[in-house]
Amino acid sequence: MPRRVRSDGEWSRKTIVDAAARIATVEGLEGLSIARVAEATGMSKSGVFGLFGSKQALQMAAIDEARRVFVDEVIRPALDAPAGVQRLAALCDGFLDYVRERVFPGGCFFASVAAEMGPRPGDLRDRIREEQKLWVGLLAENARAAKKADDLQKGVEPGQLALELSALLTGADIAFLLHEDPQIIEGVRNAIHTRLRRT
Amino acid sequence: MPRRVRSDGEWSRKTIVDAAARIATVEGLEGLSIARVAEATGMSKSGVFGLFGSKQALQMAAIDEARRVFVDEVIRPALDAPAGVQRLAALCDGFLDYVRERVFPGGCFFASVAAEMGPRPGDLRDRIREEQKLWVGLLAENARAAKKADDLQKGVEPGQLALELSALLTGADIAFLLHEDPQIIEGVRNAIHTRLRRT
DNA sequence: ATAGTCTACGCACGACCGTGCTATTTTGTC
C-alpha cells in the first residue's frame, strides 16, 4: 500500500503550516486552534484536521516550519561571515532584525513558545528544548572559535557568553513586543556589540 | 455535602487570587480558567465568578496579587542594600532567587505574562506594560545612583544598563524554566555581577 | 424582628474546541 502524497495536498499543508506558525506566535501554541487556522486559510475545519490527524501533529508541523524560517532568516545569512566573533555578531544582528521586522507577527517563534511551554511538560516542550539547545550550541561554537582567535576579552568563557547572548536576545524580543519600541532592540544590539569587542 | 456559606468573602477572595496567580504562570493568563481556579480552591465555578464579576476582573486581581508577591520577595528585601550598585545587585539576585525558588511554579509571573500578552493588545497588556516600566525604572534609578557614585565602568549609560539587566533576567527566567537547569540562573547571575563590577 | 446586602451554590445557555464518521471530488498509477 504505497502511501503517496498528492501535490495539491502538499500545497495545502504548506499554506496551513505557514498560517499556523504565524498564529502560534500571537495566540500561543496551545491557543492555536484548528478552527482559527481553517478560517485563516479558507479551508474547512475537517480539511485542516484531516491533513494532520491531530492537533499535536499540526503544532509539531508549525514548529518545523518555524525552524525552517529561522534558519532561512537568521542562521543562513550569518554563515557568510567568518566563524568566530563576526559570525556571532551576524547571528545576533540577524536575530534582532528578524524580531524587529516581524517575520512572525508575535516576534521570535521560539522565544514565544519557550515562554509558553517552559513550565508544561510534554512532547512539545521537549521539542522546543532541543531546538533551543541547537541555537545556544551554535552560539557557543562560534564563541569558542572567537576565543581561540583571541577575539574576546580575556576571562570570557564561551559557554557563558553563549548563554548570556541567548538570554539577552530572548529578553529583547519579549520587551520589544510588550512596549513596541524599536529602541529596545537597538539598545540590546548595542550591548551585544560592546560585549563582543575585545577592548 | 455541607454547603459552606459565608465563611468569609475576604478570605475566599485571597485564596482564589493566590491560586489564580500561581495557575496563570503555568497555564497563561488567558488559559487561566474559572473552572480551574474553582477546582484548585474547592469552590464552585459560580462562587468564584460571583466574587469577581468577570474573567478579566479575576485576571486583573491575579496581577495585583503577583505584584504584591514580587514586591515582597524581590523589591522589599533589596531595600536593605544602599541605593546604587549594591541595591542593583540585590535586586537582580533577589529576582534570580525568586525564579529559582519557584515562588510561582511557572517562574516570574511578569515575564510569563509579558511574553504571552506582548502581541495581544488590550487592557491586560497595558497593565503589564506599566508594571514592567516600574521595574525597569527602579533598575534605572539605581543605575543612575551607581553612576553618580562612580561605581560603574565608565561609558555605561544607566538607562542602557537597566534595559540590559532586565533583558538578561527575563531571558534567564525563560531559559531556566525550559531546561530546568539551575546553572542557567547561576550563569546569568555571574554575568550580571561581572557587569556591575567597576574594573 | 425585619429588610437588605454579601456569599455561595446549582443549573442552563450559547460558543468554541478537538475529533470521529461519512460522503464526494480530485489525483496519480497501472
Next chain:
DNA sequence: GACAAAATAGCACGGTCGTGCGTAGACTAT
C-alpha cells in the same frame, strides 16, 4: 480508462469555557 488512495467538506458528538439567573444561608443595620 479503471481504481485505490488522498484531499476536502458536512455534520454531530462530548467536552470546556464564560456568563447569566434563581435561590438560599449568613451577616449588618435599622
